[in-house]
Amino acid sequence: MKHSRARLPFILFACLYMMLGMLAGCADPNLHADAMAQTANLHRAQVNTEPFVLTSFYRITRPDLPLTVYIEGDGLAWRSRTEPSTNPTPHQALGLALAAADPAANVVYLARPCQFTPMAANPRCDKAYWTNKRFADEVVVAMNQAVTHYADQVPGQRIHLVGYSGGGALAVLIAARRNDVASLRTVAGNLDHAEVNRLHHVSAMPGSLNAIDVAPQVASIAQIHFSGGDDTVVPPLIAQRFVAATGGRCAQTHVVPGMNHESDWAGRWPDLLKIPPLCATGF
Numbered sequence: 001m002k003h004s005r006a007r008l009p010f011i012l013f014a015c016l017y018m019m020l021g022m023l024a025g026c027a028d029p030n031l032h033a034d035a036m037a038q039t040a041n042l043h044r045a046q047v048n049t050e051p052f053v054l055t056s057f058y059r060i061t062r063p064d065l066p067l068t069v070y071i072e073g074d075g076l077a078w079r080s081r082t083e084p085s086t087n088p089t090p091h092q093a094l095g096l097a098l099a100a101a102d103p104a105a106n107v108v109y110l111a112r113p114c115q116f117t118p119m120a121a122n123p124r125c126d127k128a129y130w131t132n133k134r135f136a137d138e139v140v141v142a143m144n145q146a147v148t149h150y151a152d153q154v155p156g157q158r159i160h161l162v163g164y165s166g167g168g169a170l171a172v173l174i175a176a177r178r179n180d181v182a183s184l185r186t187v188a189g190n191l192d193h194a195e196v197n198r199l200h201h202v203s204a205m206p207g208s209l210n211a212i213d214v215a216p217q218v219a220s221i222a223q224i225h226f227s228g229g230d231d232t233v234v235p236p237l238i239a240q241r242f243v244a245a246t247g248g249r250c251a252q253t254h255v256v257p258g259m260n261h262e263s264d265w266a267g268r269w270p271d272l273l274k275i276p277p278l279c280a281t282g283f
Contacts, residue, residue: 029090030089030116032093033096033116036096039100040102041059042058042109044057045058046121047110047146047149049142049143050141051124051139051141051142052113053117054113055111056108056110056146056150058107058150059106059107061106062105063106063154063155064154064157065104065106066104066159067150067157067160068104068106068107068161068162069108069109069160069161070096070102070108070167071167071171072093072094072095072109072112072115073112073165074130074134074166074167075090075093075112075115077131078131084127085130086127089115092262093111095111097265098164098187098269100266101267102269102273106157110146112143112167113125113130113139113142128207133207134205134208135169135173135193135205135209135211136208137209140173140174143174147159147174158180158181158182159178159180159181160182160183161175163187163189164187164265165188165233165261168189168191168211168225169189169193171186172184172191175218176214176217182221183221183222185223185225185277186223186226187265188227188231188234189225189226189227189238190234190238191212191225191238191239191242192242193205193208194210196234196238212242215245216245218246219249220250222277222278223250223277224253224277224278225239226239228256228260229256229257229258231259231261233260234261249278249279251278254275256268
C-alpha cells in the first residue's frame with residue numbers, strides 16, 4: 001500500500017503531462033487534423049486547381065465503388081463580429097470529423113480555399129475568400145476541380161457529396177455543375193446565405209453565389225439536409241426553404257433534436273448515414 005501511495009504523485013504528474021501534450025497538439029489545427037485523419041486511414045494531399053492549392057485527406061481502396069466527398073465548413077472566418085481572421089483554418093474541423101466517421105471504402109475530405117494549406121502556396125488567398133467571397137464562382141470552380149481530381153481515381157463511379165455548414169452550400173453549387181452526383185447530404189448547411197445573414201443582421205455577400213438559387217438545378221438529385229433542433233446559427237428553417245425551392249420531390253429535411261451548429265455531429269453520423277435520401281437507389 002505504501003508503494004502504491006508513493007507512486008500516486010508520479011502517476012498524476014504523468015497524466016497531467018500527457019493531457020498538456022494533447023492540449024498543445026490541439027492548439028495546432030494541422031496536428032489536430034492529422035491525428036483525426038490518421039485514425040481513419042485518411043492521407044493528406046494537396047490538389048492543384050487553377051485558382052487555389054487545396055488541402056485534402058483521402059482514402060480510396062476500391063476504385064470499383066462510388067466516392068463520397070466531404071466539404072469543410074467556413075472554419076475560423078471571423079475573430080469577432082467585425083474582424084475577419086488572418087487564417088480560416090478551422091481549429092475543430094467538423095467536416096473532417098464527419099469524413100473520419102464514414103466507414104466507406106472511398107472517402108475524400110476537401111478543405112476550403114486557404115484552410116490547412118500554407119498561405120505561401122496560395123498567392124490568391126485573400127480575406128475576401130473566407131468572408132464576402134467564400135462562395136464565389138472561382139471558389140466553386142476550384143472545389144469542383146478537386147472533386148474531379150478524385151473522381152478520376154474511381155472512373156465511371158457515382159459521387160456522393162456531403163457538406164458541413166458553408167460546405168453544404170458548396171456541395172449544392174458543385175452538384176449543379178456535374179452529372180455524376182448520386183446523392184447530396186448537408187449537415188447544418190448554409191443553403192441560403194442571404195436569409196442567414198438577414199436573420200443575424202449582418203451584411204450581405206454580393207461576391208458569393210447562393211445555393212438556393214440553383215435549387216431547381218439539383219432538384220432531381222437524391223438529397224437529405226440535416227439540421228440541429230437547437231441550431232441558432234443555421235436554423236432548420238434554412239434547409240426547409242431550400243427543400244421547398246427544389247419542389248420537394250427528391251429532397252427532404254431531417255431535424256436532429258438536441259443538436260446545435262457545432263455539436264458532435266460525427267458521433268451521430270454513422271446512424272444518420274443509414275437514412276436514405278429520397279429518390280435514392282442502391283443505398
